[in-house]
Amino acid sequence: MTQGQIIEGRGGLYTVRGEDKNVYVLRAKKKFRRQHMTPLVGDYVLFTPGEGEEHGWLEEILPRKSECLRPPVANITLLVLVVACAPAPDWLLIDKLLLGARMQGMDAVLAVNKCDLGLQAAQTAQRDYAQANVPVICVSAGTGEGLAELRAQMQGRTVCFAGQSGVGKSTLLNALLGLNLQTGDISRIERGKHTTRHASLIETDGLRVMDTPGFSLLEFEQVMDPVELMEYYPEFAPYQGCCRFQPCYHGSEPGCAVQQAMEAGAISPARVKRYRELLEKTRQLWRERYD
Numbered sequence: 001m002t003q004g005q006i007i008e009g010r011g012g013l014y015t016v017r018g019e020d021k022n023v024y025v026l027r028a029k030k031k032f033r034r035q036h037m038t039p040l041v042g043d044y045v046l047f048t049p050g051e052g053e054e055h056g057w058l059e060e061i062l063p064r065k066s067e068c069l070r071p072p073v074a075n076i077t078l079l080v081l082v083v084a085c086a087p088a089p090d091w092l093l094i095d096k097l098l099l100g101a102r103m104q105g106m107d108a109v110l111a112v113n114k115c116d117l118g119l120q121a122a123q124t125a126q127r128d129y130a131q132a133n134v135p136v137i138c139v140s141a142g143t144g145e146g147l148a149e150l151r152a153q154m155q156g157r158t159v160c161f162a163g164q165s166g167v168g169k170s171t172l173l174n175a176l177l178g179l180n181l182q183t184g185d186i187s188r189i190e191r192g193k194h195t196t197r198h199a200s201l202i203e204t205d206g207l208r209v210m211d212t213p214g215f216s217l218l219e220f221e222q223v224m225d226p227v228e229l230m231e232y233y234p235e236f237a238p239y240q241g242c243c244r245f246q247p248c249y250h251g252s253e254p255g256c257a258v259q260q261a262m263e264a265g266a267i268s269p270a271r272v273k274r275y276r277e278l279l280e281k282t283r284q285l286w287r288e289r290y291d
């Protein structure tokens with residue numbers, strides 16, 4: 001058997017780059033369906049190449065370092081969350097993606113694209129995410145601003161670009177890597193159409209990066225003890241143990257140090273407000289978990 005990595009998957013066919021750098025088209029063995037395992041772009045696999053024009057067989061999926069379901073990719077080490085001034089950022093979506101990344105042990109950076117069109121989204125990102133330990137990089141695929149800084153973050157990592165449709169993920173990758181991925185205009189996106197339809201892993205110029213289809217909705221489905229949620233908010237860490245109640249969920253408890261820090265301007269109110277939304281959702285899912 002040969003080892004390789006899935007670089008694309010569509011219609012039940014998987015494109016794999018083998019260790020010999022050749023590209024193979026494979027079908028997954030039936031056992032994966034029985035095991036409720038879906039091969040993901042980024043998976044390291046063992047496979048039997050096909051003969052001539054025949055497709056080969058995907059035999060094993062090697063253990064994953066990380067896995068995401070939205071976008072559906074495996075073995076990412078850096079998630080680049082892309083936002084832009086247009087379409088208007090959905091920061092709750094960003095917080096959900098960021099939480100998922102942190103739970104999987106991935107690093108995350110926030111790339112605020114289309115900085116040529118205005119700096120408001122960049123200012124909001126700086127205000128809310130710098131203290132959450134997320135590097136914020138202002139970029140423009142149009143003018144090239146910030147691309148060197150973004151490229152430096154991507155070096156040596158397996159990177160995935162994720163975010164709403166139309167923020168410019170594919171355009172950024174084209175500018176960074178000199179590619180010609182299909183990009184779309186905003187009017188198409190307003191009709192709910194996505195330009196990129198499938199995740200793909202691109203390896204070029206010393207960078208390994210995945211382009212993924214945008215989305216506008218992300219169901220929150222992390223099932224975890226609600227008391228763990230705050231661990232993924234580094235901006236709360238300095239106040240750990242300072243609240244009147246222990247444990248304090250930093251929800252609506254009286255004498256909450258996070259609430260006080262927020263009122264004193266030390267923590268972003270927007271992040272706290274969205275944290276509390278996710279806390280409610282986490283409590284609900286935790287109560288329903290065995291139903």
Ligand SMILES: Nc1nc2c(ncn2[C@@H]2O[C@H](COP(=O)(O)OP(=O)(O)OP(=O)(O)O)[C@@H](O)[C@H]2O)c(=O)[nH]1
Nearest residue numbers: 114141142166167168169170171183184195196214
């Ligand atoms: N002004 C400006 N427009 C940009 C910039 N980057 C991307 N765009 C435009 O934004 C639109 C959407 O870009 P795409 O790259 O297709 O967006 P995407 O995030 O890949 O969208 P999906 O594939 O649907 O998820 C295109 O019309 C791009 O030309 C930028 O830096 N500045």
Ligand SMILES: [Mg+2]
Nearest residue numbers: 169170195196
């Ligand atoms: Mg795209």
Ligand SMILES: [Zn+2]
Nearest residue numbers: 243248250256
């Ligand atoms: Zn508290």
